[in-house]
Amino acid sequence: MARSGTRGIGPAIARLGFWLLVAGLLVILLFPFYYAVVTSFKSGSGIFEVDYLPSELSVANYTSIFAEQPFARNILNSLGVSLAVVGISLFLGLTAALALGRFRFKGRRWMLLAVLGVSMFPQVAVLSGMFELIRVLGLFNSPGGLILSYLIFTLPFTVWVLTSFIRDLPVEVEEAAIMDGAGPWTLLTRIFLPMMWPAMVTTGLLAFIVAWNEFLFALTFTLSNDQRTVPVAIALITGGSEFEVPWGRIMAASVIVTVPLIALVLVFQRRIVSGLTAGAVKG
Amino acid sequence: MSEATPSSHQARRVRTAWLFLSPMLIGLAVVAVWPLARTVYYAFTDASLTAPGDYAFIGAENFAVQDGGYWYGLLADPLWWTSVWNTLVFAAGSVAIEVVLGVILALVMNAAFPGRALFRAAVLIPWAIPTVVSAKMWAWMLHDQFGVVNHTLMTLGLIAEPVAWLANPDLTLLSVILVDAWKTTPFVALLVLASLQMLPKDCYEAARVDGVHPIKVFFGVTLPLIRPALTVAVIFRLLDALRVFDVVYIMTGNAESTMTMSVYARQQLVDFQDVGYGSAASTLLFMVIAFLTALYLTAVKADVVREGR
Numbered sequence: 001m002a003r004s005g006t007r008g009i010g011p012a013i014a015r016l017g018f019w020l021l022v023a024g025l026l027v028i029l030l031f032p033f034y035y036a037v038v039t040s041f042k043s044g045s046g047i048f049e050v051d052y053l054p055s056e057l058s059v060a061n062y063t064s065i066f067a068e069q070p071f072a073r074n075i076l077n078s079l080g081v082s083l084a085v086v087g088i089s090l091f092l093g094l095t096a097a098l099a100l101g102r103f104r105f106k107g108r109r110w111m112l113l114a115v116l117g118v119s120m121f122p123q124v125a126v127l128s129g130m131f132e133l134i135r136v137l138g139l140f141n142s143p144g145g146l147i148l149s150y151l152i153f154t155l156p157f158t159v160w161v162l163t164s165f166i167r168d169l170p171v172e173v174e175e176a177a178i179m180d181g182a183g184p185w186t187l188l189t190r191i192f193l194p195m196m197w198p199a200m201v202t203t204g205l206l207a208f209i210v211a212w213n214e215f216l217f218a219l220t221f222t223l224s225n226d227q228r229t230v231p232v233a234i235a236l237i238t239g240g241s242e243f244e245v246p247w248g249r250i251m252a253a254s255v256i257v258t259v260p261l262i263a264l265v266l267v268f269q270r271r272i273v274s275g276l277t278a279g280a281v282k283g
Numbered sequence: 284m285s286e287a288t289p290s291s292h293q294a295r296r297v298r299t300a301w302l303f304l305s306p307m308l309i310g311l312a313v314v315a316v317w318p319l320a321r322t323v324y325y326a327f328t329d330a331s332l333t334a335p336g337d338y339a340f341i342g343a344e345n346f347a348v349q350d351g352g353y354w355y356g357l358l359a360d361p362l363w364w365t366s367v368w369n370t371l372v373f374a375a376g377s378v379a380i381e382v383v384l385g386v387i388l389a390l391v392m393n394a395a396f397p398g399r400a401l402f403r404a405a406v407l408i409p410w411a412i413p414t415v416v417s418a419k420m421w422a423w424m425l426h427d428q429f430g431v432v433n434h435t436l437m438t439l440g441l442i443a444e445p446v447a448w449l450a451n452p453d454l455t456l457l458s459v460i461l462v463d464a465w466k467t468t469p470f471v472a473l474l475v476l477a478s479l480q481m482l483p484k485d486c487y488e489a490a491r492v493d494g495v496h497p498i499k500v501f502f503g504v505t506l507p508l509i510r511p512a513l514t515v516a517v518i519f520r521l522l523d524a525l526r527v528f529d530v531v532y533i534m535t536g537n538a539e540s541t542m543t544m545s546v547y548a549r550q551q552l553v554d555f556q557d558v559g560y561g562s563a564a565s566t567l568l569f570m571v572i573a574f575l576t577a578l579y580l581t582a583v584k585a586d587v588v589r590e591g592r
Contacts, residue, residue, distance in 0.1 A: 003458045018391075018394070022391060022396070023393065024399075025387075025391065026405055028407060028465070029405050029408060029409055029469075030405055030421045032417070032421060032465070033408060033412060033420065035420070035423075036423070039423065047429070048428075048429045049434075050430075050431050050434040051543045061515050063570040069505050071585075076328070088310075091306070092310050093306040093307065095304070096304050096307035098303050099299075099302075099303040099304040100300075103296055103299065103300035103303075104296075104298070105297045105301070111304070115311065117576055118311055120522050120572055120573070121315060121319065121569070121572075122378075122525070122562075122565070122568050122569055123526065124526070124528065124544075124545045124548040124549055125319055125322055125565045125566070125568060125569035125572075126314075126318035126319050126322060126563045127318075127322070127548070127549065127561075127565060127579060128318075128321065128322045128330075128552055128562045129317065129319060129320065129321030129322040129325070130314070130318040132321055132335065133318055133321070134315065135335070140437070148313075151310055152318075155307060155310060155311055159307060169542075184299045184303065202578075213414060214414040215414065215529045215532075215533075216528050216529065216532075216545075220549075220553060227439075230413075231413055231414075231415040231416075232415075234415050234416065234419060235415050235533055236381060240294065247429075248532075250423070251423065254416040254419055255514050257416065258411070258412050258413065259415065261412070261413065262408055262412070264408065265408075265410070265411035266404050272407070272471055275409075276470065276473055276508075277367035277473055277474055277477040
């Protein structure tokens with residue numbers, strides 16, 4: 001875009017405009033989280049002063065969220081639920097992907113479209129049915145209920161991304177393995193699994209993020225403080241009165257749950273981008 | 284490559300395929316099909332959360348019923364129609380902003396400049412932040428007394444007195460739309476970027492040699508070429524925006540000025556414990572989205588069939 005070598009005032013203005021645009025976009029993208037971090041390190045009435053630069057470095061908000069509520073427990077709940085969702089989704093997704101991607105049978109395309117259709121379900125459309133199911137299974141107010149219900153989000157894209165990945169793997173390896181008398185299970189675990197790590201990392205990460213961030217089901221299917229996941233815990237942080245919202249603590253809690261997520265996303269940037277675009281473009 | 288007869292070999296492969304497919308299918312049936320069917324069923328009952336087992340079949344009364352010359356039920360509830368309207372405004376507004384900003388972001392990400400890798404990473408950050416967190420962050424920034432947004436606008440002299448972004452009913456929906464757009468624009472940008480990267484370089488070279496103005500190139504060459512990707516992004520985001528819950532509920536609760544269909548349905552279901560009525564609202568929302576999804580799937584099906592073997 002920056003066409004160096006062209007002479008005149010026009011290109012210079014264009015280049016200046018481009019850099020101003022980049023700077024403006026960066027401020028919009030990054031300032032909100034930066035401001036949350038700045039706020040989280042303030043204490044007392046300092047929080048009501050608007051400061052664009054860090055003015056204080058108090059950890060009072062950080063210590064109080066762990067002291068005044070089971071926030072550590074909430075983090076463990078979120079972690080446990082998310083990891084279980086990732087594990088179950090990958091297992092169900094892999095077996096289904098082998099069938100959908102490497103076998104030819106009637107109704108295969110129809111099946112893929114049905115799976116895609118599920119990803120369009122509005123959450124509230126299954127809320128009352130899911131509530132009943134969770135209660136009948138005795139999973140109300142427990143991580144089990146959340147793990148079960150989150151599969152509705154993670155299964156569709158896991159199946160889609162893994163299917164399109166496994167379909168593009170070379171045919172030769174499979175043929176050789178079948179010649180050697182390998183059954184489908186061996187085929188999946190010994191031949192395909194080692195080649196599928198990139199797609200599994202991508203879908204696993206996306207499933208983790210979806211489960212980690214989920215709010216409505218967690219709000220509805222848990223009741224007690226120590227069973228809640230992090231998003232609900234943050235949403236329900238309240239002060240002494242209605243007019244006394246503890247913004248400092250809310251921002252501290254927000255920073256704690258977001259920093260690992262941002263780190264994860266930046267480290268696996270390429271994988272996540274490819275997963276997002278593949279999930280959308282191909283399905 | 285089969286030693287046995289081809290047909291029995293094929294039959295065995297089909298059986299294996301279904302065997303491997305069944306865990307996922309059972310999973311989807313349990314977490315999606317069954318709960319949906321129960322919700323639709325409940326929509327025709329007077330079930331309540333207080334006595335879950337004790338309900339009667341009441342036909343379409345949750346949707347509309349005439350009693351003493353007056354209509355009652357969902358379709359006669361002005362609040363339902365307010366929430367339908369809010370949802371449509373929310374969806375149209377946030378998607379429109381996301382598309383414009385998403386394309387701009389994608390063009391910048393696609394340009395060659397020092398620091399591009401860092402810029403691309405920065406674009407992912409709003410996407411990576413949980414919705415609950417971004418809603419809370421923005422609620423704090425938009426705080427009428429202590430918020431940084433009002434402070435900045437007043438310092439710059441753009442407003443004379445603090446604006447109640449999240450309390451003034453005329454502004455709440457706009458605020459929520461902007462916050463949603465902030466969080467989801469990166470997704471649109473990534474989809475557009477993916478398609479920008481696949482564009483042929485030669486027509487740009489030709490346009491550059493001919494001295495065509497970049498803006499003309501964008502509207503004449505780039506935009507038509509990225510239209511398919513843009514369409515997919517718009518449909519995805521529309522379907523997502525029509526069922527929006529988190530950002531609205533966290534920023535403005537059950538306030539009427541921002542109530543969407545999902546917020547309405549949840550309030551009936553959980554707060555008012557009216558499972559029958561809430562299910563009726565959920566069912567209507569599902570039907571709207573199912574209709575749009577069906578349209579989308581027929582469009583995509585052509586692709587799948589072309590691509591599939």
